[in-house]
Amino acid sequence: MVERALFPTSVVGSLPRPEWLLEAIAAYEGGKIEESQLKEYYDEAVILAVKQQETAGVDEISDGEQRRFSFLAFVAERIPSFKLIPTTELMTREAEEYVKSMNLHVGVISNPVIVGPIKRTAPLVAEEVKFAMKYTQKPVMAPLIGPLTLLINSWNKERSGRYYTTPEDAFGDLTKMLREEILALKEAGASFVQLDEPAIGNFVDFRYTRWLLALNGWKLGDLSELHKIASDLINMTVKGVSGIDVGVHICRGNWRSDEEHYSHGGYEPMIDEILDMKVKRLVLEYATKRAGTYQVFRDHPWHGEVGLGVIDVKDPRVESPKEVVARVEEASKIFGEENIILNPDCGFASGRPWPVVNRRIAYAKLSAQSEAAKLLRKKHA
Numbered sequence: 001m002v003e004r005a006l007f008p009t010s011v012v013g014s015l016p017r018p019e020w021l022l023e024a025i026a027a028y029e030g031g032k033i034e035e036s037q038l039k040e041y042y043d044e045a046v047i048l049a050v051k052q053q054e055t056a057g058v059d060e061i062s063d064g065e066q067r068r069f070s071f072l073a074f075v076a077e078r079i080p081s082f083k084l085i086p087t088t089e090l091m092t093r094e095a096e097e098y099v100k101s102m103n104l105h106v107g108v109i110s111n112p113v114i115v116g117p118i119k120r121t122a123p124l125v126a127e128e129v130k131f132a133m134k135y136t137q138k139p140v141m142a143p144l145i146g147p148l149t150l151l152i153n154s155w156n157k158e159r160s161g162r163y164y165t166t167p168e169d170a171f172g173d174l175t176k177m178l179r180e181e182i183l184a185l186k187e188a189g190a191s192f193v194q195l196d197e198p199a200i201g202n203f204v205d206f207r208y209t210r211w212l213l214a215l216n217g218w219k220l221g222d223l224s225e226l227h228k229i230a231s232d233l234i235n236m237t238v239k240g241v242s243g244i245d246v247g248v249h250i251c252r253g254n255w256r257s258d259e260e261h262y263s264h265g266g267y268e269p270m271i272d273e274i275l276d277m278k279v280k281r282l283v284l285e286y287a288t289k290r291a292g293t294y295q296v297f298r299d300h301p302w303h304g305e306v307g308l309g310v311i312d313v314k315d316p317r318v319e320s321p322k323e324v325v326a327r328v329e330e331a332s333k334i335f336g337e338e339n340i341i342l343n344p345d346c347g348f349a350s351g352r353p354w355p356v357v358n359r360r361i362a363y364a365k366l367s368a369q370s371e372a373a374k375l376l377r378k379k380h381a
């Protein structure tokens, strides 16, 4: 077996898009350029993201999600079983109450709503990875939407009920689509598939969850049923998959830089389903104080790899390598140094219109993370 270097560095996926890409997209939407021209801009943006991650010293890179509208909405851009519908069009009276009480800015959010039987009629992510791999020797990871986050946003009683009477009826087809994508990513040569599950992170206080359930008409006797559903869906998705590393990314949302807007709390409320997930790596927020302490994993040990969030993506201040080293050393006592991969808390721009920091800051943070890994390797060699 090949011994890998300690403290490899990675990313969670998205990077802010260059201004010229946003202008090209606007020009395309305004009918001023052709689709083939827009594709060239996308290609250039991905090549730039690949090279900038290499320059920043990241060991395992992504394509920066440059081609996606967002980590979630892109499903509707690729698969006709889903249609992007503004949440303002789906709004119910009950959902409206939550919007008011949480001061949610839902005007920019559109959901990929199920509008037909779910079938993987085209690749979701595999083509992104294949393209990025042409321009780098580094391992390329693949962020892929997780099953609960997709389902809770996409099953809508009114629009999807004809095809799936209840969300539970969609479990089989939805996890099959994601599993087929994981197998395509294995074939493409991706280093790691990361299932993005902010819906699990929102279990810390269920506020955002309640809004989505009210919006989509998903009735649950007790919200705690979602805990078991979360791990069941992950395990259905990865069932029978081998030969490619799969992990789950849990965070508490990522669409604005002001911290007070987000859920606060550690991993305690969802530790049982976390430990039940049959995956290799957990990619966890930990740089933000909102994510709580490591204590929960001391009490309930996780024996796999941990993609440790060491960079706060919402804070424009660039961390010093030394402070990243301190975060990793504290976590090493709980998770074991051989299990830790350094990554930011989340992507730097989970949606095209809402980067949480600018590109200069994002790459400076990735460089600090790489410097920290070098210091750690020296100390622990």
Ligand SMILES: [Zn+2]
Pocket (backbone or CB within 6 Å): 012, 198, 249, 250, 251, 252, 253, 254, 345, 346, 347
């Ligand atoms: Zn995230």
